[in-house]
Amino acid sequence: MTRVLVTAFEPFGGETVNPSQQAVQRLAADTAPVGVELSTASLPVVFGQAIEAMRAAVAAHDPAVVLCLGEAGGRVAVTPERFAVNLNDAPFPDNAGCRPVDEPVVVDGPVAYASTLPIAEMVEAMRAAGIPAAKSSTAGNYVCNNVFYGLMHLIATERPELIGGFVHVPYMHEQVLHRPDAQPSLSIEQITEAVLIAVKISAAAAGERRHIIAAG
Amino acid sequence: MTRVLVTAFEPFGGETVNPSQQAVQRLAADTAPVGVELSTASLPVVFGQAIEAMRAAVAAHDPAVVLCLGEAGGRVAVTPERFAVNLNDAPFPDNAGCRPVDEPVVVDGPVAYASTLPIAEMVEAMRAAGIPAAKSSTAGNYVCNNVFYGLMHLIATERPELIGGFVHVPYMHEQVLHRPDAQPSLSIEQITEAVLIAVKISAAAAGERRHIIAAG
Amino acid sequence: MTRVLVTAFEPFGGETVNPSQQAVQRLAADTAPVGVELSTASLPVVFGQAIEAMRAAVAAHDPAVVLCLGEAGGRVAVTPERFAVNLNDAPFPDNAGCRPVDEPVVVDGPVAYASTLPIAEMVEAMRAAGIPAAKSSTAGNYVCNNVFYGLMHLIATERPELIGGFVHVPYMHEQVLHRPDAQPSLSIEQITEAVLIAVKISAAAAGERRHIIAAG
Amino acid sequence: MTRVLVTAFEPFGGETVNPSQQAVQRLAADTAPVGVELSTASLPVVFGQAIEAMRAAVAAHDPAVVLCLGEAGGRVAVTPERFAVNLNDAPFPDNAGCRPVDEPVVVDGPVAYASTLPIAEMVEAMRAAGIPAAKSSTAGNYVCNNVFYGLMHLIATERPELIGGFVHVPYMHEQVLHRPDAQPSLSIEQITEAVLIAVKISAAAAGERRHIIAAG
Numbered sequence: 131m132t133r134v135l136v137t138a139f140e141p142f143g144g145e146t147v148n149p150s151q152q153a154v155q156r157l158a159a160d161t162a163p164v165g166v167e168l169s170t171a172s173l174p175v176v177f178g179q180a181i182e183a184m185r186a187a188v189a190a191h192d193p194a195v196v197l198c199l200g201e202a203g204g205r206v207a208v209t210p211e212r213f214a215v216n217l218n219d220a221p222f223p224d225n226a227g228c229r230p231v232d233e234p235v236v237v238d239g240p241v242a243y244a245s246t247l248p249i250a251e252m253v254e255a256m257r258a259a260g261i262p263a264a265k266s267s268t269a270g271n272y273v274c275n276n277v278f279y280g281l282m283h284l285i286a287t288e289r290p291e292l293i294g295g296f297v298h299v300p301y302m303h304e305q306v307l308h309r310p311d312a313q314p315s316l317s318i319e320q321i322t323e324a325v326l327i328a329v330k331i332s333a334a335a336a337g338e339r340r341h342i343i344a345a346g
Numbered sequence: 347m348t349r350v351l352v353t354a355f356e357p358f359g360g361e362t363v364n365p366s367q368q369a370v371q372r373l374a375a376d377t378a379p380v381g382v383e384l385s386t387a388s389l390p391v392v393f394g395q396a397i398e399a400m401r402a403a404v405a406a407h408d409p410a411v412v413l414c415l416g417e418a419g420g421r422v423a424v425t426p427e428r429f430a431v432n433l434n435d436a437p438f439p440d441n442a443g444c445r446p447v448d449e450p451v452v453v454d455g456p457v458a459y460a461s462t463l464p465i466a467e468m469v470e471a472m473r474a475a476g477i478p479a480a481k482s483s484t485a486g487n488y489v490c491n492n493v494f495y496g497l498m499h500l501i502a503t504e505r506p507e508l509i510g511g512f513v514h515v516p517y518m519h520e521q522v523l524h525r526p527d528a529q530p531s532l533s534i535e536q537i538t539e540a541v542l543i544a545v546k547i548s549a550a551a552a553g554e555r556r557h558i559i560a561a562g
Numbered sequence: 563m564t565r566v567l568v569t570a571f572e573p574f575g576g577e578t579v580n581p582s583q584q585a586v587q588r589l590a591a592d593t594a595p596v597g598v599e600l601s602t603a604s605l606p607v608v609f610g611q612a613i614e615a616m617r618a619a620v621a622a623h624d625p626a627v628v629l630c631l632g633e634a635g636g637r638v639a640v641t642p643e644r645f646a647v648n649l650n651d652a653p654f655p656d657n658a659g660c661r662p663v664d665e666p667v668v669v670d671g672p673v674a675y676a677s678t679l680p681i682a683e684m685v686e687a688m689r690a691a692g693i694p695a696a697k698s699s700t701a702g703n704y705v706c707n708n709v710f711y712g713l714m715h716l717i718a719t720e721r722p723e724l725i726g727g728f729v730h731v732p733y734m735h736e737q738v739l740h741r742p743d744a745q746p747s748l749s750i751e752q753i754t755e756a757v758l759i760a761v762k763i764s765a766a767a768a769g770e771r772r773h774i775i776a777a778g
Numbered sequence: 779m780t781r782v783l784v785t786a787f788e789p790f791g792g793e794t795v796n797p798s799q800q801a802v803q804r805l806a807a808d809t810a811p812v813g814v815e816l817s818t819a820s821l822p823v824v825f826g827q828a829i830e831a832m833r834a835a836v837a838a839h840d841p842a843v844v845l846c847l848g849e850a851g852g853r854v855a856v857t858p859e860r861f862a863v864n865l866n867d868a869p870f871p872d873n874a875g876c877r878p879v880d881e882p883v884v885v886d887g888p889v890a891y892a893s894t895l896p897i898a899e900m901v902e903a904m905r906a907a908g909i910p911a912a913k914s915s916t917a918g919n920y921v922c923n924n925v926f927y928g929l930m931h932l933i934a935t936e937r938p939e940l941i942g943g944f945v946h947v948p949y950m951h952e953q954v955l956h957r958p959d960a961q962p963s964l965s966i967e968q969i970t971e972a973v974l975i976a977v978k979i980s981a982a983a984a985g986e987r988r989h990i991i992a993a994g
Binding site for chain 3: 853854855905908909910911912951952954955956960961962963965968
């Protein structure tokens with residue numbers, strides 16, 4: 131069994147739902163993929179606290195894979211992120227009212243970390259399932275990137291056996307049905323299926339990695 | 347039984363599929379909604395010829411409702427159109443290589459016609475089904491508007507008992523999966539469901555109208 | 563001398579300036595183009611009242627040309643409008659708090675009017691001056707279209723000797739400098755120059771028209 | 779005197795001009811800012827060769843500041859870049875027909891470098907001059923990022939006394955006047971002024987830095 135921790139975020143920015151959270155609730159309610167032991171956590175959209183909550187979930191569940199999810203309103207596709215950058219720079223306040231400007235996530239941390247999830251493979255598999263998907267080169271500088279950087283820093287400094295990364299999902303249809311501005315969206319079923327694909331591929335990658343280490 | 351004619355367009359603009367055509371093929375392959383006798387036609391993306399093909403289909407099927415469909419790449423929602431305007435002004439050549447600039451659809455025709463389909467009700471029903479939908483105030487000046495104007499002119503001048511209109515659909519996922527630019531899309535299942543909703547609501551409106559006329 | 567009335571709108575939608583108003587103030591402060599007697603008016607962003615204010619300005623100045631301007635935030639170019647439609651459908655309340663939904667501008671008025679300004683020539687001249695410009699096929703369904711329709715209805719029913727139309731201008735740079743979302747904009751100098759071009763070309767067209775009528 | 783090297787790119791992607799090149803030609807034709815000795819270079823839009831040409835220009839001119847410029851079509855503002863990432867992943871072929879996919883710029887190089895130019899100050903000064911400007915967190919994965927990463931790697935490994943970075947500029951008006959799709963643009967005068975501001979602020983930063991080092 132490969133233990134996979136999937137985290138999502140609470141609603142923010144005036145929204146009443148967060149598609150990442152909706153997708154994770156659906157995953158958790160369903161049977162886990164074969165060979166996967168799934169645990170989930172919902173993170174507050176608060177700089178710093180999001181990292182603490184993620185670290186607590188990692189400590190509690192001791193996973194082999196951590197897949198963090200977040201909402202990227204305005205995107206047309208599910209977008210696995212390549213890079214977490216050492217920068218908090220919020221265009222609007224977080225759910226605790228904080229708005230850091232040009233601050234590091236980790237003082238003296240490296241400029242950026244790369245995702246260690248197989249994101250090219252994820253994108254290919256999502257597209258093969260008919261779901262719009264693309265690799266992204268920026269996770270922004272808000273709480274999503276904050277927790278992504280926090281995760282990769284945790285892996286780099288304390289848990290090198292872990293693989294992890296971040297996937298942004300677009301708005302779900304329900305969020306845009308009554309907006310006066312035209313915003314792209316996907317169905318929550320598609321978003322959930324994309325996340326499930328990401329879980330399976332990440333778990334397989336973790337399994338192979340363990341095998342290589344064991345054999346090495 | 348209410349006879350409903352649904353028209354779609356062939357692929358154009360370098361695309362190999364047209365979501366309007368895919369949706370109509372799926373509708374035609376399925377059982378028609380109760381009380382609806384469905385006929386379909388595929389129109390060429392050629393100014394003028396599209397109108398001729400639409401008129402031929404109307405003559406052949408003698409419908410009570412004509413619902414014309416077309417692709418609006420770049421839109422995020424299914425968009426029933428409000429207005430057909432008396433203008434051909436092509437940003438790029440049609441499938442016959444013609445590119446009319448600032449020409450009327452019908453010389454001395456009125457500036458515009460309004461759709462006679464219940465588009466507000468359509469949008470409401472599509473949204474209730476969880477499908478992004480919005481009323482649109484421009485069908486463009488390409489072949490879609492050309493056939494829409496041609497239809498409304500036919501109704502105004504020769505077939506006042508008919509109701510008709512136009513619905514634009516976004517790209518379907520398959521069209522955008524490998525595009526380097528980020529383009530919004532919906533699944534073909536959602537597009538087809540939206541069209542089915544438009545058919546049902548239009549048929550019901552035609553039925554009520556007949557009832558009122560009969561009773562009047 | 564050709565009398566040209568140019569109208570602009572007050573700020574709306576949370577903005578503190580309206581580029582149409584800024585451009586008209588600059589035009590009014592400068593020497594009028596040769597052969598043009600320029601008058602201006604600032605209209606409230608209120609359905610109906612905007613039409614009343616426009617009509618009062620027409621009555622007061624007795625122009626040969628009426629050029630109405632408005633802001634179209636999100637557009638990348640100056641866009642002379644082709645069509646005014648008989649529809650008020652506000653995505654958000656006007657400055658008086660009213661939000662008409664699916665109502666006609668003029669009960670039993672025609673579906674649409676076409677601009678009688680030489681908009682193709684305007685676009686060509688603006689582009690020749692290096693200013694992004696394009697013809698538009700929808701002026702929306704907010705107060706801009708409301709006053710545009712009101713103007714064309716006035717011309718059609720009471721002042722057939724008048725020519726008139728509407729030009730939308732994008733945000734000016736000052737409006738977007740500190741927005742967190744990326745919105746296109748032009749400099750107020752460019753917007754003003756585009757409006758001046760529109761004034762000159764419209765005045766010339768009115769002059770030719772008078773000449774033709776006088777000679778006819 | 780502070781020596782500042784500004785690089786631009788040749789046209790690419792089907793364009794006949796590149797606004798970065800146009801701006802640099804205008805800068806070079808004008809008097810340099812007080813205290814600045816300006817040199818310029820035009821780089822080929824070819825992975826690897828762009829870095830070689832930039833390195834040759836640095837060797838030839840021995841600058842204290844290197845400011846690399848490139849075109850980012852579709853952006854609404856001048857965007858100083860924060861991060862260069864160790865990734866070549868081209869959405870379309872470069873001018874030599876090469877299209878690297880998921881390759882590092884420098885094998886075993888760090889994941890990313892941060893710009894060492896004062897980009898927050900640049901953005902503030904550009905905005906104060908009325909020019910739309912914003913910090914960007916992704917320079918993409920095409921030749922722009924390639925040369926940006928190559929520059930920061932050169933600084934990190936061979937020329938620690940140098941400061942450097944990258945600024946993306948939007949389309950200039952001439953590139954979009956006749957495009958059928960709506961693309962944002964700025965005037966070449968504004969783009970040139972923004973680059974001049976970037977040069978002055980970078981030169982001042984280099985001067986202060988030298989002062990601090992000399993005093994240290």
